[in-house]
Every structure is written in structure tokens, then in C-alpha cells.
Amino acid sequence: MSKTNVVSFETTLHVRDHCLCLHVQRAARALSRRFDEALKPIGLTNGQFSMMMSLNRPEPPTMGAVAELLVMDRTTLTAKLKPLQREGLVTVSIDPDDRRGRRLCLTAKGRRALAKAVPIWRKVHAEIEGGLKQGSDRLRVDLNNLI
Numbered sequence: 001m002s003k004t005n006v007v008s009f010e011t012t013l014h015v016r017d018h019c020l021c022l023h024v025q026r027a028a029r030a031l032s033r034r035f036d037e038a039l040k041p042i043g044l045t046n047g048q049f050s051m052m053m054s055l056n057r058p059e060p061p062t063m064g065a066v067a068e069l070l071v072m073d074r075t076t077l078t079a080k081l082k083p084l085q086r087e088g089l090v091t092v093s094i095d096p097d098d099r100r101g102r103r104l105c106l107t108a109k110g111r112r113a114l115a116k117a118v119p120i121w122r123k124v125h126a127e128i129e130g131g132l133k134q135g136s137d138r139l140r141v142d143l144n145n146l147i
Helices: 009-018 020-042 046-055 063-069 074-086 108-130 136-145
Strands: 090-095 098-106
Touching (some): 046 063, 046 074, 098 108
């Protein structure tokens, strides 16, 4: 094997210590795990909570609007909705304004589950924010600038 095809261990360490993508992925997994554990007693995951919160609007949103908000393709969104539909927390219906589109809606059961989840989210979120040295506002701005 030629030397030109070898990545040095120093490069590996540099990437480990400096790669923004790696750091964001690790932080996202750790945060998700923490919220998953907190929401487990009410039968939701952090992803399901975020999905349901994105549906909590005065008018049922379109699939496209939810996919855009969650930075998720429609195929993934459809797959992630299936368990929520099976549990009777969300319905998917034909968009009356565009019969090709779909609208997503929390059911009464979904709204009750979300209402149980919000105090849990608030508690865990406050704990996490309290541990941030620079505060959370700057972090949110910086992360949103990446989208």
C-alpha cells in the first residue's frame, strides 16, 4: 500500500476533535437519549414528541410543511408517522385544497398524550439549558444558521 493512501492517526484525532458534524451528531444522540428516557413512562420517544409538537397547530399542516420543519424527507416522515397512527395519536387525511396532498392531525388521544409530555419536556429542557455555559439562545441561533 502506498503512503499516499494512508490517513495518519493524527488526522483521525484532528477530525475527532474538530469535526462539527461529529460533535453535533454526538450531542443530538445524547440529547435524544435523555429525552427518550424521560418520556418513556408515557410511551413516547423524543422523535415522536417532536413530530406531535410539529402537528400542534390551529390548522392541520401538510406533509410538506411538517417535512420542511423537521428537515426530513417525505418518505421518512411517512414511516415515522406509522406508529403514531397505529396508536391512534395522529390521523392522515386527504388535503381538501389539493387532493394529491395529505394533512396531518393530532387526535384527541394525541393531544392528551402531548399535554402529558410537555411538563416532562419542560423539566428536562430546563435542566439541560441550566448546564450550558454560554446559554442556550446563542446555541439555537448557531444551529439554526446551519440549516
